[in-house]
Amino acid sequence: MLVACVAALLSQRLIGRRVGINETAMPLLTSGIGGIIVGLGWWMGMLIALAGRQWITAEIGWAQRLQGVEAWQTALWPLLLLAAVPSIVGDQSIAAVRMVAAAVFASLLAYVVLPHGEAWQDSMNLHRPWSALIVASVMCNTFSLDGLIRSGAKVWSLLVMIAGIGPAFLLASLNYAAPAEWILAGLAATAGVLLAASWAAFREPAQAKGPVQNNESDQINGPVIAVLSAAVTLPVAGLIATTVTTSRFYTWEEYPMWLYAVALFLPTIVVIIDFPLRQFNNKIRIPVAALCSVALIAACVGKLLLQEPPETW
Amino acid sequence: MRAAITTLTLALLMVSQFTLSGTPPLSAAELDAKASKINFVGRKPDGSHEGGFKEFSAEAKLSPESLADGTLVIEIDTTSLWSDNPKLTNHLKNPDFFDVRKYPKIKFESTKMTATDTPNAGVVTGNLTMLGKTNEVQVPIVCKVENGICNLKAEFKIDRTKWGMTYGEGKVDAIVDINATLVFKP
Numbered sequence: 001m002l003v004a005c006v007a008a009l010l011s012q013r014l015i016g017r018r019v020g021i022n023e024t025a026m027p028l029l030t031s032g033i034g035g036i037i038v039g040l041g042w043w044m045g046m047l048i049a050l051a052g053r054q055w056i057t058a059e060i061g062w063a064q065r066l067q068g069v070e071a072w073q074t075a076l077w078p079l080l081l082l083a084a085v086p087s088i089v090g091d092q093s094i095a096a097v098r099m100v101a102a103a104v105f106a107s108l109l110a111y112v113v114l115p116h117g118e119a120w121q122d123s124m125n126l127h128r129p130w131s132a133l134i135v136a137s138v139m140c141n142t143f144s145l146d147g148l149i150r151s152g153a154k155v156w157s158l159l160v161m162i163a164g165i166g167p168a169f170l171l172a173s174l175n176y177a178a179p180a181e182w183i184l185a186g187l188a189a190t191a192g193v194l195l196a197a198s199w200a201a202f203r204e205p206a207q208a209k210g211p212v213q214n215n216e217s218d219q220i221n222g223p224v225i226a227v228l229s230a231a232v233t234l235p236v237a238g239l240i241a242t243t244v245t246t247s248r249f250y251t252w253e254e255y256p257m258w259l260y261a262v263a264l265f266l267p268t269i270v271v272i273i274d275f276p277l278r279q280f281n282n283k284i285r286i287p288v289a290a291l292c293s294v295a296l297i298a299a300c301v302g303k304l305l306l307q308e309p310p311e312t313w
Numbered sequence: 314m315r316a317a318i319t320t321l322t323l324a325l326l327m328v329s330q331f332t333l334s335g336t337p338p339l340s341a342a343e344l345d346a347k348a349s350k351i352n353f354v355g356r357k358p359d360g361s362h363e364g365g366f367k368e369f370s371a372e373a374k375l376s377p378e379s380l381a382d383g384t385l386v387i388e389i390d391t392t393s394l395w396s397d398n399p400k401l402t403n404h405l406k407n408p409d410f411f412d413v414r415k416y417p418k419i420k421f422e423s424t425k426m427t428a429t430d431t432p433n434a435g436v437v438t439g440n441l442t443m444l445g446k447t448n449e450v451q452v453p454i455v456c457k458v459e460n461g462i463c464n465l466k467a468e469f470k471i472d473r474t475k476w477g478m479t480y481g482e483g484k485v486d487a488i489v490d491i492n493a494t495l496v497f498k499p
Contacts, residue, residue, distance in 0.1 A: 178409055178480065
């Protein structure tokens with residue numbers, strides 16, 4: 001965790017400036033409270049989905065329900081912490097706090113989401129590398145998506161998040177349906193935020209005008225869309241890491257490492273490809289990002305569904 | 314009825330190696346694991362899947378004096394689960410269904426054995442423990458003895474949701490067919 005915190009601060013300090021950390025100025029109080037409300041709304045969707053599917057049918061006590069019977073259910077609480085982190089990505093000091101919080105809560109997530117106990121003794125050797133992968137996935141995806149939002153890709157950054165959930169959902173649905181059903185709630189909640197952000201963008205009168213450069217697009221989209229987008233970056237990153245890890249531990253299949261890498265880091269990969277294109281407007285960036293996302297998801301679909309046809313109940 | 318009880322008792326006695334006069338009064342029969350099988354068929358609206366368990370043990374202890382005193386204990390290794398599709402096997406092993414890591418064993422312990430009017434047939438009542446829950450089941454059995462080898466066949470249905478296996482309710486039938494053949498050698 002300490003290593004993750006130091007890495008978060010260093011990356012923020014060294015790389016953050018290069019990707020335009022101070023490109024957007026937003027009113028701190030409004031953005032802070034608004035972002036937390038959006039994040040908590042997203043999390044409430046996850047809570048209701050878990051309660052509806054798992055808690056009502058399970059014949060267990062409330063303490064056990066809240067704690068979570070399976071490791072992936074316990075992820076609900078670290079996700080709450082991730083959702084409550086201020087989503088002001090334009091302010092450098094808050095962005096640094098955000099990355100440190102991401103490191104701390106991702107470490108907590110890694111601790112709870114890895115299945116423990118006597119039944120898992122044979123997989124203990126995987127705990128250390130997968131803990132590191134969970135923290136790395138949450139931090140890289142958060143850092144990348146925050147950068148994408150700052151660079152003017154506010155509404156479609158949510159599409160990248162939704163695309164990022166895709167391979168994780170696919171992996172889970174082929175191995176362990178209950179968390180796959182849960183991640184669908186995350187997908188729906190993120191789509192809800194996307195609709196809200198799209199509506200906010202539609203209301204901007206300048207939106208109807210022609211193509212704009214990055215700095216102009218920041219002004220057009222405004223802080224509201226940035227806050228909406230950044231509010232769910234951390235919990236979505238946490239959800240992706242949770243689902244992929246659960247899929248890894250609950251499978252008896254030998255999937256290739258690249259598949260897990262794509263599932264864990266899809267948003268980061270898309271943002272890296274987008275990075276040199278930031279000098280261009282969204283008419284170029286969006287199709288490229290969409291193409292990359294589709295290609296990565298198609299590779300996962302090809303491996304999981306076409307090479308080895310699945311069979312489910 | 315009397316004839317059926319006599320036949321079944323005789324068959325079970327063969328399993329118990331006919332130690333009529335020996336002590337202790339209960340004697341054990343050895344399971345021929347290779348010749349035995351425990352399979353299941355799960356159904357859904359548009360089809361069905363067959364599966365089973367490759368590894369299990371069974372212990373039959375029978376009393377020469379009273380059929381009711383006999384016991385049958387079956388222990389199934391859930392990690393040996395198989396199905397007609399490898400992907401499905403993967404899914405069945407997870408907590409949606411058998412949760413084989415947390416519950417590596419399924420156990421059946423008989424509590425009562427009774428004969429029926431049908432020749433060689435009877436009903437074994439017992440506790441089936443699966444997913445940490447125990448429910449009573451009644452298993453109709455047919456026991457045939459040839460060359461000293463006893464073939465005990467059972468075909469019955471269970472409601473999987475009684476053991477908390479509730480995944481896919483509405484999409485996957487709650488009722489599962491169980492087909493078991495246990496071969497005991499003298």
